[in-house]
Amino acid sequence: xxxxxxxxxxxxxxxxxxxQPSLAPRVRARLRAPRRRLGRPxxxxxxxxxxxxxxxxxxxxxxxxxxDFFGIGGVEIRRVETLPPLPAERVAPGFRVPxxxxxxxxxxxxxxxxxxxxxxxxxxxxxxxxxxxxxxELRGDELLLxxxxxxxxxxxxLDVDGYAAVWIEGPPHGLYLPGGEAxxxxxxxxxxRDGVTFRLEGDLTRExxxxxxxxxxxxxx
Amino acid sequence: MLKTWNPGLxxxxxxxxxxxxxxxxxxxxxxxxxxxxxxxxxxDAYQGIAFRVAYLVCGDAAEAEDAAQDGLVKAFRALPRxxxxxxxxxxxxxxxxxxxxxxxxxxxxxxxxxLRAAAETRPGDAAPSPxxxxxxxxxxxxxxxxxxxxxxxxxxVVACRYFLELSxxxxxxxxxxxxGTVKSRLSRALDHLRTTxxxxxx
Numbered sequence: 001x002x003x004x005x006x007x008x009x010x011x012x013x014x015x016x017x018x019x020q021p022s023l024a025p026r027v028r029a030r031l032r033a034p035r036r037r038l039g040r041p042x043x044x045x046x047x048x049x050x051x052x053x054x055x056x057x058x059x060x061x062x063x064x065x066x067x068d069f070f071g072i073g074g075v076e077i078r079r080v081e082t083l084p085p086l087p088a089e090r091v092a093p094g095f096r097v098p099x100x101x102x103x104x105x106x107x108x109x110x111x112x113x114x115x116x117x118x119x120x121x122x123x124x125x126x127x128x129x130x131x132x133x134x135x136x137e138l139r140g141d142e143l144l145l146x147x148x149x150x151x152x153x154x155x156x157x158l159d160v161d162g163y164a165a166v167w168i169e170g171p172p173h174g175l176y177l178p179g180g181e182a183x184x185x186x187x188x189x190x191x192x193r194d195g196v197t198f199r200l201e202g203d204l205t206r207e208x209x210x211x212x213x214x215x216x217x218x219x220x221x
Numbered sequence: 222m223l224k225t226w227n228p229g230l231x232x233x234x235x236x237x238x239x240x241x242x243x244x245x246x247x248x249x250x251x252x253x254x255x256x257x258x259x260x261x262x263x264x265d266a267y268q269g270i271a272f273r274v275a276y277l278v279c280g281d282a283a284e285a286e287d288a289a290q291d292g293l294v295k296a297f298r299a300l301p302r303x304x305x306x307x308x309x310x311x312x313x314x315x316x317x318x319x320x321x322x323x324x325x326x327x328x329x330x331x332x333x334x335x336l337r338a339a340a341e342t343r344p345g346d347a348a349p350s351p352x353x354x355x356x357x358x359x360x361x362x363x364x365x366x367x368x369x370x371x372x373x374x375x376x377x378v379v380a381c382r383y384f385l386e387l388s389x390x391x392x393x394x395x396x397x398x399x400x401g402t403v404k405s406r407l408s409r410a411l412d413h414l415r416t417t418x419x420x421x422x423x
Binding site: 007008010011012014015016017018019021022023024025026027028031032154156157158159164175 | 242254255258260261264268269270271273276280282285286289290293295297298299300301302326334335336337356360364365368379383384385386411414418
């Protein structure tokens with residue numbers, strides 16, 4: 001064998017590899033597509049909500065074009081040039097319920113955080129409320145929340161203990177709840193873990209949000 | 222009223238780089254801010270090598286396709302943690318190869334590498350270059366068989382370094398090994414190949 005390494009390189013050029021699949025368009029499609037697996041009544045409700053959103057965004061049409069949209073878990077996020085007018089005050093995220101009722105209302109294992117003041121339930125979204133922040137928990141495979149985010153907001157992909165997460169920071173963004181209420185929301189961290197979507201909102205820095213997220217451990221984990 | 226230009230926005234950055242092709246660093250920076258178009262260009266550049274690495278590791282073309290696709294989707298989501306200025310290719314290959322390894326665990330397969338049927342009679346090869354003349358057609362087949370006969374861990378190092386022309390660091394990242402281990406395995410593999418080839422021609 002005169003030059004084994006050279007011979008191996010030459011062999012590499014003559015290998016019969018399987019045909020190269022075209023991955024770029026498929027990766028792109030997966031990154032663009034929101035996850036949609038909606039039950040019928042919820043699908044209808046969301047279609048109506050979507051129509052309402054479309055109307056809200058239609059004025060003025062030239063400035064409110066939807067630039068981009070994607071989803072994480074049960075949350076759809078759209079980037080728009082200009083937010084539709086929304087109330088800034090916090091509307092109650094549903095009805096105040098005892099923890100036991102909230103547990104029964106959802107078909108996933110609720111992760112109960114420490115130190116919260118009250119629990120709210122709206123559709124299948126449970127919200128734990130503190131004076132300075134709130135934590136929503138919802139299924140990860142149904143689109144329950146919609147957010148519209150202005151151009152000036154930062155959207156970052158992060159991870160929480162190895163699970164995909166999105167951090168939205170900057171000017172307030174619009175949040176649409178399943179009951180139809182919409183309001184402006186502050187900085188938010190959204191992550192999906194074992195089929196459950198978590199949404200932590202408040203006057204938080206990214207580091208503080210990640211720290212709080214890290215303290216939420218599912219039961220049995 | 223138009224918004225003021227903001228360098229943190231993808232639209233602003235698109236305007237900034239107009240007129241010259243974006244560098245990989247530009248594309249990475251845009252992708253880190255969630256720009257899927259920029260990431261698609263990155264995937265376009267590396268999908269070939271990503272698929273082949275996945276194929277070597279998991280041993281099945283369909284699984285390799287899924288592994289490469291899943292790995293590239295995961296890499297986009299992990300991009301915010303990617304250190305700007307670090308080499309991107311080994312980082313991507315590492316994520317893809319991890320996916321491929323996870324798939325392989327459930328099924329013990331190995332990719333049997335084969336030579337292209339037409340390799341010996343390619344048009345334009347009438348006057349072989351000095352490199353093409355290193356070994357003849359018969360010896361190429363023997364060498365291929367010898368590589369396929371190596372232990373899996375040695376074969377993978379040989380395939381990454383010589384067939385895919387990965388650097389030592391890239392091979393280490395893809396195979397989840399220390400660079401020193403890549404070096405020692407490679408030298409063992411070459412010894413084994415020399416011994417096999419000499420025995421064939423003894």
